[in-house]
Structure formats: structure tokens, C-alpha cells
Amino acid sequence: MSHSPIGIFDSGIGGTSIFKEIATLLPHEDIIYLADSKYAPYGNKSKEDILKLSIKNTELLLEKGCKLIVVACNTATTNAIDYLRENYDVPFIGIEPAIKPASLNSKTKAIGILATKGTLSSALFHKTMNLYNEGVTVVERVGEGLVPLIEDGDLESETLQSLLQTYMQPMIKANIDYLVLGCTHYPYLVPMLKKMLPEDITIIDSGLAVARQTKAILESHNLLNNSKSTPKIEFFTNINPEVLQSFVNKDYEVSYSDF
Numbered sequence: 298m299s300h301s302p303i304g305i306f307d308s309g310i311g312g313t314s315i316f317k318e319i320a321t322l323l324p325h326e327d328i329i330y331l332a333d334s335k336y337a338p339y340g341n342k343s344k345e346d347i348l349k350l351s352i353k354n355t356e357l358l359l360e361k362g363c364k365l366i367v368v369a370c371n372t373a374t375t376n377a378i379d380y381l382r383e384n385y386d387v388p389f390i391g392i393e394p395a396i397k398p399a400s401l402n403s404k405t406k407a408i409g410i411l412a413t414k415g416t417l418s419s420a421l422f423h424k425t426m427n428l429y430n431e432g433v434t435v436v437e438r439v440g441e442g443l444v445p446l447i448e449d450g451d452l453e454s455e456t457l458q459s460l461l462q463t464y465m466q467p468m469i470k471a472n473i474d475y476l477v478l479g480c481t482h483y484p485y486l487v488p489m490l491k492k493m494l495p496e497d498i499t500i501i502d503s504g505l506a507v508a509r510q511t512k513a514i515l516e517s518h519n520l521l522n523n524s525k526s527t528p529k530i531e532f533f534t535n536i537n538p539e540v541l542q543s544f545v546n547k548d549y550e551v552s553y554s555d556f
Contacts, residue, residue, distance in 0.1 A: 304363030311482030312369025340413025375419035394479035409468035412479025
């Protein structure tokens with residue numbers, strides 16, 4: 298199975314930020330990416346609906362022969378990954394907000410977390426928070442409305458900028474020195490965030506850590522593809538493929554699929 302593909306799914310294009318890290322670290326691995334944009338965002342859905350969507354995506358990737366699945370969505374990870382690990386035989390890699398490094402490295406003892414409602418209200422998020430937030434002020438903000446705007450592909454719109462300003466002001470006021478991006482869509486906001494945040498605020502996401510964990514799990518399960526062949530990269534989306542194509546290399550194949 299070492300030559301089988303890695304599967305990645307997200308509620309849309311956000312997980313492409315994770316894909317890019319994995320593809321860079323593991324340049325010979327075949328990868329299949331599912332952008333479930335028809336049902337984005339996951340963040341405002343019930344736990345039951347998030348679980349159903351995660352099962353649907355998992356089973357589609359397994360039908361395509363994937364050897365490992367990356368749940369490239371914070372909301373799906375926090376609400377569904379325990380079930381997926383218990384009910385399917387392949388390894389799963391999840392995405393969690395990088396609370397630990399932010400809390401441990403903060404000098405002002407104040408950090409900001411921008412995430413979806415589904416992530417911030419989950420049991421897994423609160424468990425992680427309780428482990429690392431002692432003595433640290435945490436300013437949480439639900440990024441309401443951000444995912445649909447990113448899914449539209451316009452990363453410089455005035456509406457997007459206005460929303461971000463609203464979410465960032467309480468964090469700036471609280472003197473945070475770390476901003477944790479708790480949604481895989483949000484790394485695409487970094488250029489805009491850097492323009493509006495003080496230079497001493499460090500922005501962190503989980504992308505590189507997820508790629509490293511993916512490599513480690515492949516190695517430990519003897520699933521790493523050690524060939525030097527050119528990988529086959531496939532993207533599937535259940536809405537207009539042009540939007541997804543605009544976020545990835547133009548040489549990658551992006552196909553429509555009604556899933």
C-alpha cells in the first residue's frame with residue numbers, strides 16, 4: 298500500500314493550505330484532495346451533520362484506495378476524528394489549533410484564537426485549552442462569514458477586510474503577541490492580517506506540523522512511498538472547479554464530482 302495515495306478532505310479550498318505543506322515535505326506521494334465546498338462552511342453545522350459529511354468524504358477516499366486520510370478541517374477534526382479512527386482501519390491525521398506553542402511562547406501572556414464556531418465549541422478544543430491556558434489570557438473570536446468569502450476566491454474584498462478588522466480589534470486591545478489561526482481557510486488571510494496587525498504579533502497555523510505528523514505516521518506504518526516517481530495529484534470539488542483551480546498549481550487536475 299505504500300504506493301497508494303494520501304487522501305485529504307476539507308469543507309472547501311481551505312485544506313489546500315495543508316496540501317501544499319504535505320506536497321512539499323512528501324514530494325513523491327500521490328494525493329487525492331476532496332473539496333466539499335457544496336456544504337461549506339462546516340463551522341456553523343451541528344455535530345451530527347459534521348459527522349455525516351466526514352463519513353461521506355472518508356468513504357469516498359477509501360473507495361479511491363487511500364492509505365491514510367488527513368482531515369484538513371479543524372471543525373471536522375474536533376467533531377468527527379474520534380469516530381473515524383474507531384470505525385475505519387486507515388490512519389487519520391487531524392488538525393488542531395496551535396494553542397500549545399502560542400501559550401508557551403507568549404511573552405505578553407495574551408493570545409488570540411480565530412476559529413469557527415464548530416471548533417471553539419468542541420470538547421476537544423476545550424480539552425486542549427485547559428491544558429495550556431493557565432496564566433494566559435485567551436481572546437477567542439468566531440470568524441463568522443470568513444469562510445464563504447474565501448470560498449468565493451476574492452481575498453482582497455472590502456467586506457473581508459472589514460470583518461477581519463472587527464475580529465482583530467479586541468485582540469490588539471488585549472495586547473496579544475500570538476494569533477492562532479484555527480481554520481485551514483485562514484492562512485489565505487495572512488497577507489491581509491499582516492497589514493492590520495502590529496509587527497510583534499506572530500501568526501501561527503498548523504500546516505507544517507500536520508505535514509510532519511503525516512510523514513511520521515507513514516513511516517511508522519511502513520506506508521511511505523520511497524520511489525522517486527512524479528506523483529499523481531488529483532483534486533475533486535462538488536461546485537465550480539475554477540475556484541479550486543485558482544488556489545492550486547494550474548498543472549494539477551481539478552475535476553467536478555457530485556459527492
